[in-house]
Amino acid sequence: MSNDGVEFVKAKLLADGWQWKIYDDGSGHLENAEGKSYFSFDYVTQEYVDLNRKWRFMSYYPDSTPMDMFMAEMEMDIVKSGIAEYSNAFQRIIDLQNRLYHFDRYSFSPSFRDYMNVYNHIDEMYSVLLEYEKAAKIENELDLSMVNKLGEFYSNYAICNLLTDSHIGILIDAVEIERDWGQDVPAKVYNIYELICLEQGENEAPTMQM
Secondary structure: OEEOOEEEEEOOOEOOOOEEEEEOOOEEEEEOOOOOEEEEEEOOOOEEEOOOOOEEEOOOOOOOOOHHHHHHHHHHHHHHOOOOOEOHHHHHHHHHHHHHOOOOOOOOOOOHHHHHHHHOOHHHHHHHHHHHHHHHOOOOOOOOHHHHHHHOOOOHHHHHHHOOHHHHHHHHHHHHHHHHOOOOOOHHHHHHHHHHHHHHOOOOOOOOOO
């Protein structure tokens, strides 16, 4: 809602009571239910005050950082700092991802950028992860379209660590077969194949970790 040049926007990733207060001149801040403010910012100059009260530039300075990306990053920082908790809707995404993610498989690590689309598509992201959780239980079968669905929300690096060992094997076989027959391989699938090869060594054939 807005009032007298001020817009209040609910913090989508944080528990109830957190909101952004945004003025019509492009400045604003995040505040909790008691009105304490964090991350005062000037979107015009692409600057904000971090949790150590130091002025910093936004992620894509001197280019403009998308406002929802800035909001998502700051809200995650609030939780990581122990100041607040995630909303129930976002916490269930975190919990589901942590059940699926293979943190020790490759050196790839998830980052806040793997969550950027979720800021406006929380329900859609949860549905895709839930769909893949069901698919992950079927070891010897993978619909490669699932890779593209995950790609709507996750980086190629993150997808490498979301796929099961069995599904990685299926993906590798599919790419090798299509290449042997001179067929085009979907870009998303091939990019993930290349990352797996890169991680395991430029001259080594990709192998599954047991």
